[in-house]
Amino acid sequence: MTPPERRAALVALGVTTAVVGVALLAPLAYSDPHGLDPDDLRLSGVAAALCLVTYASKRLVAARPVALALAAITIAYSGWLAAPQFLVDRGAHLSGPALTFWASFLQFAITVGACVAARRLPPALRPDLRLRSLSGRAVLVTLGGIALLTLAALIVPATWLGREGLQTVATGPGGRLDMAWLGPADLLMATAQELQFRGLLLGALERVMPRGWANVLQALLFGLSHLAVLYQGPLGPFLPVTAAVGLLAGFAVQRTRSLWPVIAVHGLADAAIDAFVLGGLYGL
Amino acid sequence: MASDPRAVRLALACCTVVAALGAAPARAAAAEPWWQPLAFSGQAVTSVVSGDAGSIEAVVEGRAMRSDDGGAHFTDSAAAVARPGATALAGDTLWQIRGGRVFRGTPPALDPASPDLGKAAHLIGAPASLPGGVICVSAGGTVWRRSPDGTWSRSLLLLPDTLVTGVPEITGIAAFSRPLSDAVYLSTRGYGTLLTSDGGDDWIRADSGLPGDVFSLAADSASDPPQVLAGTDRGLYVHRLRALPQIPAYAAESLLGRWLATVAVCIVSVVAGAAALLRLVPRPEEAAVSPP
Numbered sequence: 001m002t003p004p005e006r007r008a009a010l011v012a013l014g015v016t017t018a019v020v021g022v023a024l025l026a027p028l029a030y031s032d033p034h035g036l037d038p039d040d041l042r043l044s045g046v047a048a049a050l051c052l053v054t055y056a057s058k059r060l061v062a063a064r065p066v067a068l069a070l071a072a073i074t075i076a077y078s079g080w081l082a083a084p085q086f087l088v089d090r091g092a093h094l095s096g097p098a099l100t101f102w103a104s105f106l107q108f109a110i111t112v113g114a115c116v117a118a119r120r121l122p123p124a125l126r127p128d129l130r131l132r133s134l135s136g137r138a139v140l141v142t143l144g145g146i147a148l149l150t151l152a153a154l155i156v157p158a159t160w161l162g163r164e165g166l167q168t169v170a171t172g173p174g175g176r177l178d179m180a181w182l183g184p185a186d187l188l189m190a191t192a193q194e195l196q197f198r199g200l201l202l203g204a205l206e207r208v209m210p211r212g213w214a215n216v217l218q219a220l221l222f223g224l225s226h227l228a229v230l231y232q233g234p235l236g237p238f239l240p241v242t243a244a245v246g247l248l249a250g251f252a253v254q255r256t257r258s259l260w261p262v263i264a265v266h267g268l269a270d271a272a273i274d275a276f277v278l279g280g281l282y283g284l
Numbered sequence: 285m286a287s288d289p290r291a292v293r294l295a296l297a298c299c300t301v302v303a304a305l306g307a308a309p310a311r312a313a314a315a316e317p318w319w320q321p322l323a324f325s326g327q328a329v330t331s332v333v334s335g336d337a338g339s340i341e342a343v344v345e346g347r348a349m350r351s352d353d354g355g356a357h358f359t360d361s362a363a364a365v366a367r368p369g370a371t372a373l374a375g376d377t378l379w380q381i382r383g384g385r386v387f388r389g390t391p392p393a394l395d396p397a398s399p400d401l402g403k404a405a406h407l408i409g410a411p412a413s414l415p416g417g418v419i420c421v422s423a424g425g426t427v428w429r430r431s432p433d434g435t436w437s438r439s440l441l442l443l444p445d446t447l448v449t450g451v452p453e454i455t456g457i458a459a460f461s462r463p464l465s466d467a468v469y470l471s472t473r474g475y476g477t478l479l480t481s482d483g484g485d486d487w488i489r490a491d492s493g494l495p496g497d498v499f500s501l502a503a504d505s506a507s508d509p510p511q512v513l514a515g516t517d518r519g520l521y522v523h524r525l526r527a528l529p530q531i532p533a534y535a536a537e538s539l540l541g542r543w544l545a546t547v548a549v550c551i552v553s554v555v556a557g558a559a560a561l562l563r564l565v566p567r568p569e570e571a572a573v574s575p576p
Contacts, residue, residue, distance in 0.1 A: 004566040011564040019557035026549045031542040042550050049554045053561060060565055154447040 005125070006208040008062035012054065013205070013217060016070045017224065019046050024228055039082035040074070040228055047074040065118065065125050065204030072114030073196045073225060080107040080189070097181035104185040104192070111192040118200055127203025129195065130259045138256040145252065145265035153272070182274045190267035197222050197246060198253045198262055206254075215250035222246030319477075319493035319514065322355045322522040329515030334504035340513060342520055354507045355522060372418070373461040374410035379418055381408050386420060386430070397436050399428055409457035409468045417483040419468045421454050427470065429484030439484035445474050456501035456514075464510050465525055471498035471514060494521050 023042045051071035054060040060067075083103035087094060094102070118127055197218055205214035223243025249262040324344045331343040340351040341361060350361035371380040380387050384405055386398035402423025410418045416432035419439065429439035444451045452474030459468045469490070470478040476491025477498055491498075500515035510525040 008565045011561060015557045015560045015564070019553040022553040023546075023550050026553075027542070027546050030545060036539060036542050037546060042546055046550050046554050046557070049550075050557050050561070053554075053558045057562065059567060060561055063561060063565055154444065157446050157449075 005062040008060070009066045009205060009208045012050075012060075012063035012066040013070075013221070016047060016050050016067055017221060019050060020070070020074060021224075021227075038085075039078050041078050041082075043074040043228060044071075044078040047071045061122065062125060062208070065121055065127055065207065066201065068114060068118060068121075069127070069196060069200035069204055070221075072111055072200055076107040076110040076114075076192055076196065077225075077228065079110050080104060095178060095181070097178035097185070101181040101185040101188075104188040108188040108192040111195045114200060115195060118204075125204070125207050127200050127207065129199040129203060130253060130257055131199075133258045134260050135256060135258065138258040138261045141252050141256050142261040142264045145261060146268055149265060149269055149272075179271070179275060183271055186270035186274060187263075187267040190270055191263050194249070194259055194263045194266055197225075198250055199259055202250055202253065211254055215247060215254060218250055219243050219246035222249075316524070316526075317493040318490065319521045319523045321519050322513070323351075323358055323520045324349075325519045327519055328499070328517050329520045330499045332500045332502045332513045332515040332520060334502040334506070334513060338504065338506040340502070340504065342513075342515060344520075354504075354511075355513070355520070370406040370408065372408045372410040372457075372459065373412075374415070374418075374459070375412040375461070375463065377410070377415070379408055379410045381405050381420060384423070386418065395430070395434070397434060398430070399436055401428070407454065407457045409459040409470075411459040411463075411466050411468055412461055413463035414466050414483055417466075419457060419459070419470070419480070419484045421457065421470075425451060425454055427454070427484065431483060439480075440470075440478070440487050442472065442475065449474070455499050458501040458503040458512055460503045460505045460510060460525075462505040462510075464505060467525075469501055469503070469512055471501040473497045473499070477501065477514060490523075 020043050023046045024040070027036060027042070047067075048071050051064075051067040054064045054067040080103045083106045084096075084099035087099060087102060092099075115129060118129075121127075201221065202214055202218040205217055209217075220243055223239045223246060226239055226242045249266070252262055253259055324342070327345050329342050329344050330346075333341045335341065338352070338354060340355050340358075341363075342349050342351075342358070344358075348361040348363065349358040350363075351358045371378060373379075377388065378390055378392075380392060381401060382392065384401045384403050386395045386401070386408070387393060388395050399422070401420060404423040405421060407421040408418065409420070414432065416430065416434065418430035419427060420430075421427050425442065426438055427440035428436055430436050442451045442454070452472040454470060454472050456471040457468065458471075465481075466483070467479055467481045468484065470480075470487070472478065474496055476489060476494050476496050478487045479490035480487045494514060495516045495518045497517040498514050499517070502513045504511045504513060512523045512525070514521040514523070
């Protein structure tokens with residue numbers, strides 16, 4: 001790593017984050033952004049545009065990995081938001097969980113596309129996705145992570161976590177929570193998000209700065225990115241909690257040198273939220 | 285950089301457009317809080333009951349209080365406050381829990397499919413606008429619902445707040461005895477109040493402005509507007525009946541200006557971002573990328 005490359009990565013991270021933040025928050029001043037832009041296309045648009053700028057200028061080659069990671073995060077998120085309505089508008093007769101599955105599949109596919117694009121980056125800048133190893137330590141971390149997650153969910157007050165503590169236990173005809181669709185959807189979404197944050201972004205930052213700082217920065221961005229989530233609960237605790245989860249996940253990836261443990265834990269957490277929390281909240 | 289002055293001028297122009305649109309009367313008026321303090325601020329109101337003629341009776345720090353003007357003024361009451369619960373009047377139909385089972389009508393007839401709720405069960409609610417629909421709570425804290433067709437099923441099981449404190453206690457149920465709303469309200473000690481508007485199929489948390497510890501609930505159909513009263517550890521609160529908040533729906537023509545403003549915001553921020561990238565990222569000779 002060299003200081004100029006590090007500076008390029010930091011500038012790309014700071015500038016793209018600021019621009020996406022302005023695009024996210026500025027419309028709040030004059031409109032309800034969810035009514036206006038329900039798929040957050042404005043975030044994808046600005047992130048993709050800045051990524052193209054880095055590809056258009058040889059001068060910005062060292063900024064490309066970070067810009068690509070941020071574009072992957074926003075475009076995949078918009079794809080996930082837009083896919084259900086897109087399918088319904090074209091006459092698809094699918095259940096809500098099935099629509100969620102195909103939305104998650106699109107998010108995964110877009111992320112894989114970004115990973116393929118990352119393979120074409122200069123080797124010195126190319127992020128290590130850590131998909132080729134699964135050591136005994138990684139398996140242990142996976143099991144420990146699942147236990148820790150369960151314990152934390154039981155110990156931390158529900159209101160701190162932003163969940164409402166409701167569960168609908170009645171099941172209607174055909175089942176209220178179709179986990180046959182939602183389970184794979186959660187796994188695809190978790191894989192996509194881990195590839196984005198702990199694969200592309202963390203990998204890109206690690207190329208140009210110490211691992212600890214790279215982890216802190218990706219965790220901060222992971223927390224900040226939840227500003228864009230359609231989330232109705234208290235934002236105050238939600239952002240630091242997600243940033244802390246991002247930090248822990250990044251640390252696990254760095255220590256195990258594998259992305260698989262965090263994919264497994266993240267997927268399980270999402271599935272648990274679907275099965276035990278969202279059903280009560282939204283009547284899925 | 286040569287492009288900077290143009291970018292600044294463009295940014296100023298777009299900011300002017302955005303500011304003008306922001307000043308337009310497009311913002312929704314601030315809505316009344318979902319729950320508001322009514323009386324006895326800071327005092328524990330352990331029980332609240334609404335009477336037929338708009339009266340409100342409450343137990344405040346052990347004292348019985350009564351209001352005959354919708355809660356504007358309270359005076360000491362000589363009579364003991366009736367214990368809320370165990371019966372629910374929905375229009376002309378009386379529902380009640382007796383010996384852990386649900387009975388309907390006068391004289392009371394056992395609802396044959398009703399579950400065994402346990403001897404201590406006493407919380408029951410039935411909205412008059414949903415004939416045959418009933419919500420009740422078992423002694424163990426499971427919420428049951430009766431569909432208008434007479435079938436019973438479990439409706440809600442609260443998740444524990446923490447492993448240590450366990451599941452919050454359900455303390456009250458309220459529904460309007462006149463056909464004013466399908467809503468049934470449930471109070472808890474920990475999760476505030478919950479609300480269902482589809483006979484207990486789905487629940488949402490509806491406690492904005494309310495303390496977490498709610499001891500008692502009462503629906504007051506006689507007041508204008510109809511209201512729900514909540515006795516809490518920090519006073520008596522009121523929610524006046526109104527529609528649930530909805531995502532605003534815009535007419536297509538009203539979106540055009542906002543879309544243009546958003547596009548302008550995006551263009552300006554991308555131009556500024558690109559300029560910042562080109563300005564702050566070192567030149568290639570400084571940032572020599574390592575060869576493969």
